[in-house]
Amino acid sequence: MEDRINRDFIRDIVKEDLASGKHESITTRFPPEPNGYLHIGHAASICLNFGIAEENDSATCNLRFDDTNPSKENTEFVEAIKEDIKWLGFNWDEREYFASDYFEKLYGFAVTLIEKEKAYVDSQNQEEIRENRGTLTHPGNDSPYRSRSVQENIALLKEMRAGKHEPGSHVLRAKIDMSSPNLNMRDPVMYRILDTPHHRTGNTWPIYPMYDFAHGLSDSIEEVTHSLCTMEYEDHRPLYDWFINELKVFKSRQIEFGKIFLSHTILSKRNLTKLVENNLVTGWNDPRMPTISGMRRLGYSAHSIREFCQRVSITRRWNTAEIELLEHCLREDLNKKAHRALAVLKPLKLVIENYPENQVEYLEASNNPQDDSSGIRKIPFSRELYIEQDDFMETPPKRFFRLTPGREVRLRYGYFITCKEVIKDPVTNDIMEIRCTYDPDTRGGNAPDGRKVKSTIHWVSANHAIDAEVRLYERLCLDPEPDISDGKNLESVLNPNSLKVINSAKLEPSLKESTSGNPIQFERLGYFCLDSEDSKDKDNLVFNRTVSLRDSWAKTQSSN
Numbered sequence: 021m022e023d024r025i026n027r028d029f030i031r032d033i034v035k036e037d038l039a040s041g042k043h044e045s046i047t048t049r050f051p052p053e054p055n056g057y058l059h060i061g062h063a064a065s066i067c068l069n070f071g072i073a074e075e076n077d078s079a080t081c082n083l084r085f086d087d088t089n090p091s092k093e094n095t096e097f098v099e100a101i102k103e104d105i106k107w108l109g110f111n112w113d114e115r116e117y118f119a120s121d122y123f124e125k126l127y128g129f130a131v132t133l134i135e136k137e138k139a140y141v142d143s144q145n146q147e148e149i150r151e152n153r154g155t156l157t158h159p160g161n162d163s164p165y166r167s168r169s170v171q172e173n174i175a176l177l178k179e180m181r182a183g184k185h186e187p188g189s190h191v192l193r194a195k196i197d198m199s200s201p202n203l204n205m206r207d208p209v210m211y212r213i214l215d216t217p218h219h220r221t222g223n224t225w226p227i228y229p230m231y232d233f234a235h236g237l238s239d240s241i242e243e244v245t246h247s248l249c250t251m252e253y254e255d256h257r258p259l260y261d262w263f264i265n266e267l268k269v270f271k272s273r274q275i276e277f278g279k280i281f282l283s284h285t286i287l288s289k290r291n292l293t294k295l296v297e298n299n300l301v302t303g304w305n306d307p308r309m310p311t312i313s314g315m316r317r318l319g320y321s322a323h324s325i326r327e328f329c330q331r332v333s334i335t336r337r338w339n340t341a342e343i344e345l346l347e348h349c350l351r352e353d354l355n356k357k358a359h360r361a362l363a364v365l366k367p368l369k370l371v372i373e374n375y376p377e378n379q380v381e382y383l384e385a386s387n388n389p390q391d392d393s394s395g396i397r398k399i400p401f402s403r404e405l406y407i408e409q410d411d412f413m414e415t416p417p418k419r420f421f422r423l424t425p426g427r428e429v430r431l432r433y434g435y436f437i438t439c440k441e442v443i444k445d446p447v448t449n450d451i452m453e454i455r456c457t458y459d460p461d462t463r464g465g466n467a468p469d470g471r472k473v474k475s476t477i478h479w480v481s482a483n484h485a486i487d488a489e490v491r492l493y494e495r496l497c498l499d500p501e502p503d504i505s506d507g508k509n510l511e512s513v514l515n516p517n518s519l520k521v522i523n524s525a526k527l528e529p530s531l532k533e534s535t536s537g538n539p540i541q542f543e544r545l546g547y548f549c550l551d552s553e554d555s556k557d558k559d560n561l562v563f564n565r566t567v568s569l570r571d572s573w574a575k576t577q578s579s580n
Contacts, residue, residue: 026071028334030275034072034079034246046079047245048072050105051235053086054097054219057304057311058104060325060346061287064280067329069248070110082242083112086119088234090218098219100304104312108322119234120220122241126229127181129237129267130192130210134173138266139210140166141176142193149191152198153206159199160206166195180213183226187213194233196262204259208232236260239272247272250279251338278338280329281503284495285310285343286513288503294510301496305553307564308496308518318493319539319549319566321357324350343495347567354547354566358539359387359394362432362478362528363563365490365545367406369453369482372437375403380481383433383464397530401434404482406526411477412454414442421474423454430476432543436462478543485526488561491551492520525563532558539566 037043048069052058058066073081083105087093105112119126133139142149142163154160168176173192180190192211200206210233217223236259239247254276264271286292287310295301295309304311307318315325328349332341362385380402387394412423423429428438435458443453461468465476495515502513534540536552546569551562 026075026330028068028277029336030068030246030248030277030334031072031075033275034076037245038076038078043245044078045245046072046076047082047243048079048248049082049084049239049242049244051084051086051238052101053089053092053231054094054101055089055092056097056289056293057100057309057313059287059289059292059310059312060282060285060315060328061280061310063108063312063325064329064332064334065248065250066105066108066110067326068277068334070105070112072246074110080115081110081112082115082117082244084117084119084238084242086231086235086238087218087220088119088229088231090214090216090228094219100313104316107316108312108326117238117242118220119229119238120218122234122238123221123225123229125241126234126237129263130177130229130233131174132267133194133210133263134170134177134192136266137170138195139173139192140168140195141173141180141190142166142207142209143190145188149209153203154198156201156203162198163193163207166207177211180211180227181225185213187215189213192227194259194262196259202255202258204232204256205262208259232256232259233263236263236272236274237267237269239274240264240270243270244272247274249274249276251276251336252279276336277334278336280332281338281340282310282346283340283343283500284497284502286497286502291503291510298510300511300514307491307493307551310496317552318564319354319547320350321353321539324353327353350567351547351569354539354541356390357388358541358547360385360389360541360543361531362399362480363488363490363531363542363545363548364406364408364478364480364485364526365492365522366409367524367526368409368412368451370405370407370437370479371453371455372403372405372458373440373455374457377403379403380484385433399433399528399530400481400484402481402483405431405479406482406485407477407479409451412439412451414451422477423456423475428473430462430465430473431458432476432478433465434463434479435459435465436467436473480526480528482526484529486529486532486561488525488527488531488563489554490522490525490548490563490565492522492565494518494520527561527563531561531563534561534563541569544569 050066050069070081073079142165152161191209193207193209196205198206209230211227214228257274305313305317307314328346380400382398383401384396385399416424423439425439428436437456437458439454439456441455445452496518497513498515499513534550536550540548542548547566548563551564554562
């Protein structure tokens with residue numbers, strides 16, 4: 021990546037803490053819950069936490085999976101998260117941890133709190149606990165089990181751990197203040213009984229710590245100096261501090277920042293899960309999904325995502341970025357990297373009548389005019405070509421400058437041609453073929469007499485073209501705020517035309533050697549990539565459109 025100075029209020033705090041000697045070294049952590057795939061919103065946190073470690077010699081970043089809810093977590097999500105972070109270009113070396121690594125230690129903390137009469141086993145059911153919690157305007161009520169003795173609480177907790185009680189029969193709660201104005205401090209649940217195997221510990225533990233109990237203490241165990249959280253955890257910070265202070269263990273400094281949202285994009289994990297479970301997409305890595313794996317499959321580059329996160333930056337407020345900015349970052353990167361190629365999505369046969377029937381010549385084309393080192397390629401040219409159906413009109417409207425009867429246009433990298441005849445189906449009257457002549461003196465696209473044409477069209481040689489399936493992806497959501505409920509049904513915010521499949525595309529033969537992960541610009545059509553899932557067979561090529569060529573965001577910015 022380019023060397024650029026990252027600045028935000030959190031990085032300023034880190035710099036100040038190092039400069040003042042408050043910390044000799046910095047430890048951050050990225051703490052995903054392995055209950056889904058990472059999405060573009062998570063990328064900002066990844067770039068922040070791992071970025072701070074990259075930018076400071078005395079800083080490291082841990083990868084810790086907060087795996088405290090086995091009913092929604094599995095190994096697939098763990099491996100997908102690791103793959104995404106590595107693909108973005110970050111490394112946690114040997115610092116890979118799981119909250120489940122600390123289950124025994126966390127249990128010991130729970131026993132300590134009971135011994136200090138700061139925790140108790142509550143035998144109310146879930147509904148009773150909820151009713152007695154109170155509201156924002158009314159205090160809660162003490163549980164009738166709040167006064168249990170230390171001995172009874174420890175005995176019950178041991179029985180819960182031994183699997184002697186059914187789920188829902190008991191929970192362990194912190195004993196704080198049922199009248200606190202902060203609902204998180206009203207005797208929060210620390211442990212619950214679950215009859216669910218864990219993806220790492222199996223059936224060893226029939227009780228599991230709640231996120232609010234495990235999260236801050238996991239930071240403490242790892243001696244995380246700067247615990248970076250989004251703003252919804254600000255009200256949880258007093259609870260994290262309470263556990264730390266009562267147990268007298270290492271205290272991390274929690275700093276909250278605003279979430280980054282993206283227009284026209286679903287980022288709610290609940291809604292993303294619904295999309296997958298209700299088969300509204302093909303899976304977590306569907307190219308229309310805002311997951312990092314889906315974006316990678318669509319053809320996004322790691323650089324473009326990191327650049328987007330840097331431009332949006334970290335603030336104290338929630339921030340909704342325009343999806344056009346993300347696409348602009350993508351186009352900027354792909355324009356520099358993508359090799360060019362000719363492709364025809366809606367083929368129309370074109371025959372050059374005065375071109376020798378058996379002749380084939382190879383025209384030179386730049387692989388990338390933005391990169392001289394990318395070299396050139398040879399494109400076969402012959403008597404019979406395919407052009408785009410949209411590049412020809414028999415009776416054109418005004419300002420249509422492409423091919424029409426009697427008009428001369430330029431073939432990309434080739435010759436000037438003039439349409440002489442239109443061949444139609446005698447039954448349907450559909451255009452089947454157009455016949456043209458060419459000027460052999462215009463090889464390379466220039467006329468020796470200096471005459472000009474108003475349009476250049478792309479093509480492929482009919483006898484050399486390879487067949488491919490091309491998937492034209494559009495945004496999954498037309499609604500700019502699809503995650504806001506407001507009575508919206510999930511399906512109602514989806515774009516019914518988010519995918520169009522073309523089965524009869526014709527491509528220049530060099531694309532036979534395409535590999536996934538390497539971007540391609542189909543000239544005049546957009547940026548594409550070989551689909552990583554469905555193109556494992558060279559005889560079954562599938563290309564995804566990553567993004568169109570038009571950049572409305574850049575034009576808007578330049579006019580401001």
